[in-house]
Amino acid sequence: MTRFSFTLHATDGKARTGTIRMKRGEIRTPAFMPVGTAATVKAMKPEAVRATGADIILGNTYHLMLRPGAERVARLGGLHRFMNWPRPILTDSGGYQVMSLSDLRKITEEGVTFASHLDGSRHLLTPERSMEIQRLLGSDIVMAFDECPRADRPRDEIARSMEMSMRWARRSRDGFDSGGQHAADAALFGIQQGALDEELRRHSAEALTDIGFDGYAIGGLAVGEGQEAMFATLDFAPQQLPVDRPRYLMGVGKPDDLVGAVERGVDMFDCVLPSRSGRNGQGFTWAGPVNLRNARHAEDTGPLDPRCTCATCGTYSRAYLHHLHKSGEILGAVLLTEHNLAFYQQLMQAMREAIAAGTFAAFAARFRADYRKG
C-alpha cells in the first residue's frame, strides 16, 4: 500500500478534483472533514459519520492532549481504535487552539507555554512535542506546528510570526521524520502563513516547499477577516502552493465559503459549523440556512430539505425537528447534526461531479442563485 499519493482527475478553471490514497483509505477531493474534537464527532456514531459520505475526520491535538491525554490514547491502542473510526484521521497541531482556548499563553522560539482551560495545569507545546502527540494518537495526516496570529496585526508582526512558523515547520519535519514506523505510515502537511499579504504568503510557500511536505495547508484565514478578504487572499494563495499536492484551507467554513474556495483551487476543508449548528437548531439546505427553532416550522410536515438524501430528511418533518429543538432534546442535536454533515458531503460530491464534468462555473452560479445566506 502506498503511504500517501494525490492523483488529480480533472481541473475546471482553478477548481480541482482528485483522490488522496493512504493506508487507511481514500479521500475524495474536494473533501470536507467533520471535526471530532474530543475523540467523537459530537452527537454522531462513527458509522453514521461514514454514512454521510465522510472519508476522513479531524481530531484536535489540544483537546486530546489534555483529555484523555496522548500517552493514554496510545496505551489504549490509538485514536482510531479508541473511537472506532478505522479510516484516515487528520490531527491539527494544537497551535491554533492553544492560542484561542487556553489561558496564560507565553510564546517563545522554543514553543508555547499555556495553562489548560480544564484544570489550569501548565503545559509546553513545541514542534517536537506536537509531532510526538500526533504520533501517539496515531494520526494519518499530521499538521506542522505553527503560530496563527490575527490577520489584523501589523505587517511586521505578521512577518516575524510567519518566519518563526517556517522555522517551526522545519522542526516539525525533523520531529515527524524521527517517528519511526509512524513516519513510514503517515503524512505531514505544512501550513502557509502570512495573513492577507501576497508577498508574505509567497515567502511562506517557498519556505515550506523547500522543506517539502505531502500537502500544504492555508492557515491564518477564517479568523474574523470576513469572506471578501478571505476570497481576495485565496485569489493568490493556493496558486503559490505546489500544483501536485493537496491544498487544505483550515477551519472553513460556510457552504458558500466552500464553493468560493473550491473555485479558487482548494482541495480540503474542516469546520465545526455543521455539527455545532446541528446542536443549536440551525440546518443547512440548498436554499440557505434554516433556524428550526422558529415557530413557523411548528406544523410544517415537509422535510428540512426536499433535495437532501439523508435519513433525517427522509424520515422526519420540520415540525418534529422544531419540537425536539424547542424541547432541548438530545435527539434534535443527533438528527440535525446528521443532516448537516450529510448536506456538506452532498455539496462536496456535487462539486466533485461538476468539476469532473467541466461544469463547475454553472454549478457555482446555480448554487449562489439558490442559496440565501443566513
Next chain:
Amino acid sequence: MTRFSFTLHATDGKARTGTIRMKRGEIRTPAFMPVGTAATVKAMKPEAVRATGADIILGNTYHLMLRPGAERVARLGGLHRFMNWPRPILTDSGGYQVMSLSDLRKITEEGVTFASHLDGSRHLLTPERSMEIQRLLGSDIVMAFDECPRADRPRDEIARSMEMSMRWARRSRDGFDSGGQHAADAALFGIQQGALDEELRRHSAEALTDIGFDGYAIGGLAVGEGQEAMFATLDFAPQQLPVDRPRYLMGVGKPDDLVGAVERGVDMFDCVLPSRSGRNGQGFTWAGPVNLRNARHAEDTGPLDPRCTCATCGTYSRAYLHHLHKSGEILGAVLLTEHNLAFYQQLMQAMREAIAAGTFAAFAARFRADYRKG
C-alpha cells in the same frame, strides 16, 4: 386484526409469560416499556429503540399536552407518525405527572387544575380531557385518569383518594368508549390504587373489574416507599387483579425491582431509569450498576458488560465511555442509553425464557447472587 388480546403461554409460580396482540404489533410479556416523554426516547432514534428489543414505548400525556400540544400532534398525523415509531404506544393519563411536576395544583371531583411548569399557563385535566388527549395522540394503550397520593398519607386520605380514582375510572371508561374509531382500535387500562393497604387494594381491584378494562395497572407504588414495602404490596396486589388480563406496575424500576415484581405476577413495566442513568454515566450490568465517571475505568479496554449483546458493548471500551462521560459528550449519553435499554430488554427476555422453561426461581436466585445493588 384483533383490537387487543392477551395470551398466557406459561406460568412458573406466580410469574407469567405471554403475548399481547394489537393492531400495531405484538408485545411480549413480561415487557419493559422505554419512556418516550416528549415524543422521543431521550437520545435514541426509534429504530435503535426497536433494535434493543422494545415492543412498545410509553408517551407522557402531561408533557405532550403542553408541548407540542395534543391537537397539534393530531393535526400532524398522530404521535406514531410524528416520532416515527410505528409500533404500540402506551400513554399515561397525565394524573401522576400533574401531581409531581406542575405548579399550583387544585384537585376537585371534576379533575385537576394546574399551571404548566414550562410557561405557567393554566390547564384543567379531567378524566374526559385525558381520554380526549390520549385519543388525539393516537395512543394504543390508554390509561385511566387517576390520582396518585403519596403512600405515607393517612389511611382515610388514601381511601378517599382511591374511591375518587375509581369514580374517575368509570368516567375514563365512558370517555374512552365515546372515542369513535379510536375506541375500536385501542385498549384501555384501569389503575388500582390503595397504597400499601391490602383491603383498599382489594376494593379498588373490585371496582375496576366491575367497570371492565383490557388490562390493569398497579398504581401508587415506586413513590418512595422502598423496595421492601413495594414487594410486600406486590405479594397480594397482582393476585387481586383478573388472571386473564395483563398487569402493569407503573414507574418501576431497577433491575432487581423487575425480577422481584415478575416473581410476584407482574407483566408490564415502564421506567425512566435506564435512559436517565444512561445520560448520567450509570450503566447497568449483570454484576450491578457501574458508574462510568469513576476514574478506575479510565484505561479499562474491556466492554461495559461482557455478557451484553448490544452494539455499545460490542464496539466500545469502558475507557471510551468514561472519556465521553467525563467530557460531557452527547455520544456518551447515546451509547450508554442504548446499552441500558438493551440490557433491560435482555433481562426481560431472560425472564420470559426462564418462565417458559419453568426455571424462574433458579434464574432469580442466580440473578440476585450476581447482581450487586448500587
